[in-house]
Amino acid sequence: MKGQPSLPEELPDLYDAMADAYDRLDDWIVANWGEKPRPERADFLQKFWSSRTGEVRSVLEICCGTGLMLEQLALRGFDVAGLDRSEAMLGHARRRLGEQVPLVHAELPAIPVERQFDAVVSPGAALNYTSSREDLARTFRAVAHVLRPGGSFVFDILSPGMMADHAGSTVWAADLGDLAFVWAFADSADGRYSDATYTQFLRRADDAGGSYIRTREQHRLYTLDPEMIRSAAQDCGLTDGAVYDNYTFHPAHDGTRYETWAFTRA
Structure with missing residues (x-):
């Protein structure tokens, strides 16, 4: 994300250092910080998509990391593709997913793909790296560009309370x-x-x-304000914004730690 501070030259790019241990770190975060396990996140997405009009077959994950969620979605029969800023993380994703899955090295808000998808997801609090409404809108606009009309964009963030x-x-x-x-x-x-x-x-x-x-x-x-998220999404043609409590179908509340947002491309 462009909102990150300038780092000393001796520090690696974000996520490059942790790439070799990321899967185990993810397990620790699930156990200690209350994130939903990725199979449960994938179950939520599948149920969410089945409740909406229009079949979901193709899914793009932005900020896909080592491909943990892409693997879960591929196991459920979805046609998946991924994008991430870290070449090291994409290397692990390639070994996990094989050569048949398209993986793109790019940094948001850029989404340099030439096709449209039925759904776009970002299930790893990646948008908490966005520094302003303008940067958030740039990402939303790029997402809308690669979504078919009626397609859905689901992402999670660390809530303001979290x-x-x-x-x-x-x-x-x-x-x-x-x-x-x-x-x-x-x-x-x-x-x-x-x-x-x-x-x-x-x-x-x-x-x-x-x-x-x-x-x-x-x-x-x-920290991302809910009204900022909604207004930026609306400006980019993303509508029907709903926010759930941590990959359940319960509405988010004051005690929610991980907010799951869902929008539809008009």
Whole structure:
């Protein structure tokens, strides 16, 4: 996302450092931060699509990472494609999904694909990296361009409550043996965003002595106002905005941590 701060040259691009351990980190986040497991997210998407007019066969995932969700959707028979800014993450996705799945290296708001899809998804809080209404609208406009009329766009974000109560100026850490990591969060003075420094220690696979590779990444996560999301979507031809509680069909509420948004292209 373009809203990320300028990083020192010694730091890798976002998600490149964690790519080799991302799948295990995702399992830890599901267990400790309350994210829905990806099979349950895929079940929700399939039920959501079946309740709407127009068959969903083709699905594009933006910010697809290592292909965990694409794999779930492919197992359910959908024709899938993915896009991500990290070549390292796409390398893992390619090994998981095979050569037949189109994977595009690009950074939002750019979506450089030449076809339209029945649905676009982003199930990993990727839009919390968007710094402004203008940048959010650019992404929505790009999504609408690759959606067929009547197609749906479903994404999740960290709710404002999650950003305020869960991230904050806190530290989260875990030692999984061959993998250890620390998430350190520091809020901006105005509460508009939280800077997250991720430090990872990954045991070298080729070193019998048990040495580790230490890497760091810096992420900036923005609090997204619901009315800003709705107005930006409406400006880009995305309508019928509904927001659910963490991949259930219950409406989002004050205690919701992960908001699941759904729009339709007019």
